[in-house]
Amino acid sequence: MNSQWQAKRTKLNHDWLKNDFLRRLRAFVSRVEDGAQDAARLEEFACKHWPEWRRHSHLIRDMLIDGEECLSPRQYFACLPLSACPAEVKSWLPNLIHALWLVRTDIRRHNAEAQCSLNRAEALFDELSPILQHASQNLTSDLAKSVGQLREFEAAAKQLGESIGRLPHHVEVV
Amino acid sequence: MLNICLNEKNGRWENANDLGGIPKNQFNAALECLRKRCKPVKAVDRFDSNFLQSKIHVVHEEDDAIIFLKEKLHKGELADDAIVIQVSRGGRPGLANQEHERWNGTKCRAWLLKVRNHTVLEQNFEAVVALLSMTSSDAEAIYKNDLNKVSSVLREIFTKQTTTTLLAALAILCQGYLAVQAEPGGESANRSLPEAVKTALQDMGWWDIADSPMLKPALQGEDEGELKTLQTKVASKGYWDVLGIRADLEDACAREWKPTAKDKQLEELKNSDEFKSFKKLVTCNFPVKDPTIVANAYLALHEKLGGARE
Numbered sequence: 001m002n003s004q005w006q007a008k009r010t011k012l013n014h015d016w017l018k019n020d021f022l023r024r025l026r027a028f029v030s031r032v033e034d035g036a037q038d039a040a041r042l043e044e045f046a047c048k049h050w051p052e053w054r055r056h057s058h059l060i061r062d063m064l065i066d067g068e069e070c071l072s073p074r075q076y077f078a079c080l081p082l083s084a085c086p087a088e089v090k091s092w093l094p095n096l097i098h099a100l101w102l103v104r105t106d107i108r109r110h111n112a113e114a115q116c117s118l119n120r121a122e123a124l125f126d127e128l129s130p131i132l133q134h135a136s137q138n139l140t141s142d143l144a145k146s147v148g149q150l151r152e153f154e155a156a157a158k159q160l161g162e163s164i165g166r167l168p169h170h171v172e173v174v
Numbered sequence: 175m176l177n178i179c180l181n182e183k184n185g186r187w188e189n190a191n192d193l194g195g196i197p198k199n200q201f202n203a204a205l206e207c208l209r210k211r212c213k214p215v216k217a218v219d220r221f222d223s224n225f226l227q228s229k230i231h232v233v234h235e236e237d238d239a240i241i242f243l244k245e246k247l248h249k250g251e252l253a254d255d256a257i258v259i260q261v262s263r264g265g266r267p268g269l270a271n272q273e274h275e276r277w278n279g280t281k282c283r284a285w286l287l288k289v290r291n292h293t294v295l296e297q298n299f300e301a302v303v304a305l306l307s308m309t310s311s312d313a314e315a316i317y318k319n320d321l322n323k324v325s326s327v328l329r330e331i332f333t334k335q336t337t338t339t340l341l342a343a344l345a346i347l348c349q350g351y352l353a354v355q356a357e358p359g360g361e362s363a364n365r366s367l368p369e370a371v372k373t374a375l376q377d378m379g380w381w382d383i384a385d386s387p388m389l390k391p392a393l394q395g396e397d398e399g400e401l402k403t404l405q406t407k408v409a410s411k412g413y414w415d416v417l418g419i420r421a422d423l424e425d426a427c428a429r430e431w432k433p434t435a436k437d438k439q440l441e442e443l444k445n446s447d448e449f450k451s452f453k454k455l456v457t458c459n460f461p462v463k464d465p466t467i468v469a470n471a472y473l474a475l476h477e478k479l480g481g482a483r484e
Binding site: 081084093096097101104174 | 393
């Protein structure tokens with residue numbers, strides 16, 4: 001459970017968000033800011049890479065929802081040796097362990113920060129999408145008006161990546 | 175005569191006590207069952223001249239029989255579509271994650287299948303029967319992890335098991351034990367507890383959750399009688415027994431504590447100060463009456479498993 005979640009995090013946060021999407025986004029915003037007349041590249045990002053956010057943001061949201069359960073030491077009661085605990089012990093010990101883990105890791109705060117950045121990025125994405133989708137031939141000048149929002153979106157996405165990175169990297173039992 | 179090749183590490187099967195930790199009597203009962211159900215069955219090992227006719231070979235994880243069988247395969251001397259089954263109980267969780275193999279020789283082929291769940295073989299000789307009467311189509315389905323195509327018993331044997339380390343499991347049991355020792359009323363009501371217990375409770379985060387709705391009412395101080403019952407239960411053998419055979423526990427934990435250590439280093443570790451308080455817990459008698467023993471073991475685990483301290 002934990003290893004699958006960690007693999008999902010690596011794929012979504014490290015591989016896609018930080019090393020793919022954000023790098024392309026930064027280059028895109030810089031081109032817009034510089035007024036570069038490289039319409040083909042701007043268009044490529046707007047048509048091909050920008051829409052990827054929508055699909056990935058849903059996956060990230062699901063991952064954050066699953067995070068608490070997948071990172072909790074409570075999951076150890078589903079596998080040996082603790083799965084062999086008497087039912088009476090399982091009626092109270094897993095919840096106790098989960099509650100102790102919550103206060104030690106402060107995971108709900110980190111998770112809430114990540115959700116907050118995701119919501120902010122989502123809202124900006126919705127505002128920016130029509131501009132990127134319907135930008136005319138003169139893409140640079142159309143987009144130049146939205147540079148501030150693009151930078152805000154970039155900051156929210158970066159913040160999201162950092163918050164996801166702060167979630168535990170293994171199941172902490174002590 | 176159906177030959178089934180059983181190889182325990184380095185020795186004759188007739189002198190072996192077990193195979194990869196699975197008791198010999200489980201295999202004998204299974205062989206007897208097969209004899210009654212179908213045809214004459216004989217247990218051979220690789221020292222028998224007729225072992226090459228065996229369709230089923232059961233080998234131990236570290237057994238050099240695997241190398242031996244591979245050589246025979248490449249010489250074309252192995253029965254075609256032979257099924258080699260690797261078993262190993264406890265202490266070698268790596269086997270559970272290794273992939274099955276398909277061996278291709280010039281004249282014959284074989285499968286090497288890794289048993290994932292040894293407990294079922296130890297507890298149910300019918301599972302051993304299923305293992306020893308496996309067919310080529312079963313082997314192919316298991317090799318491809320297409321477990322819906324095999325019987326429920328084989329599915330159980332070859333389904334990957336997830337395991338928790340013993341040290342993590344012990345840390346969890348210690349927390350349960352210690353939480354039950356605290357009286358309701360938070361830190362101020364527990365000044366009389368031994369220092370080690372107070373420190374352990376602090377490190378666990380107990381004082382911050384004492385009134386959490388996730389807790390059983392007895393742990394929130396709402397049922398004193400039930401709390402006393404819990405205190406008895408967490409001190410009992412039944413609570414700690416899930417960790418396995420008590421006599422093996424110290425050794426198994428030492429191996430996890432220092433996975434790279436060889437036998438001599440393990441002995442040194444078991445006598446070291448670092449391991450001392452932990453050893454006391456895994457070797458003490460039941461019921462565990464002294465909470466300091468558990469607290470000190472927890473603090474050692476806290477240090478070992480990298481817990482934070484305010």
